[in-house]
Amino acid sequence: QQKVQQSPESLSVPEGGMASLNCTSSDRNFQYFWWYRQHSGEGPKALMSIFSDGDKKEGRFTAHLNKASLHVSLHIRDSQPSDSALYFCAASITGNTGKLIFGLGTTLQVQP
């Protein structure tokens, strides 16, 4: 069973719109989360990490973590066509990234 589950599988939003991606862990040991983005033909690149309950904002990206429900979300405001990519949620037992477990990803398409 996938320990890190992402939804939706794919998402389409208009340029300038808000994209919301979700991630849930089925393993209560996973307490630390990251978001990665992968453009076609490239390797994944880290967007942001979140370790504490609440919101963390970096530019147009906001991550939200609820440790009680093991749910983390990523919200992208003012979405741009360049945001079109595969987004991965990753989790680990410790803040040390020694071993990250990745979800299956959400494909985001931003329509111009």
Added chain:
Amino acid sequence: EAAVTQSPRNKVTVTGGNVTLSCRQTNSHNYMYWYRQDTGHGLRLIHYSYGAGNLQIGDVPDGYKATRTTQEDFFLLLELASPSQTSLYFCASSDGDSDYTFGSGTRLLVI
């Protein structure tokens, strides 16, 4: 800027063939990883290493060997390649306290 370089970029081999994928990082990171990426399975950890000479088994190790010869170099070996190992392979490095840096990937086709 931190860099992880993988080679080759593309590889075709026959079933039963011998393949070595190479990865070099210039980040002075202690941790290095090999993942495979497949549609419907996401990124799955094959092997990883904490430093030169160290090797840890990942989640999908069957059919793969790995060797960390130096802090910079991490190799993935497929000694009897099978079609099920056709995949996109990524190497990554980390200092353990920050995010991974991934390479650009090696696309392997086993025919």
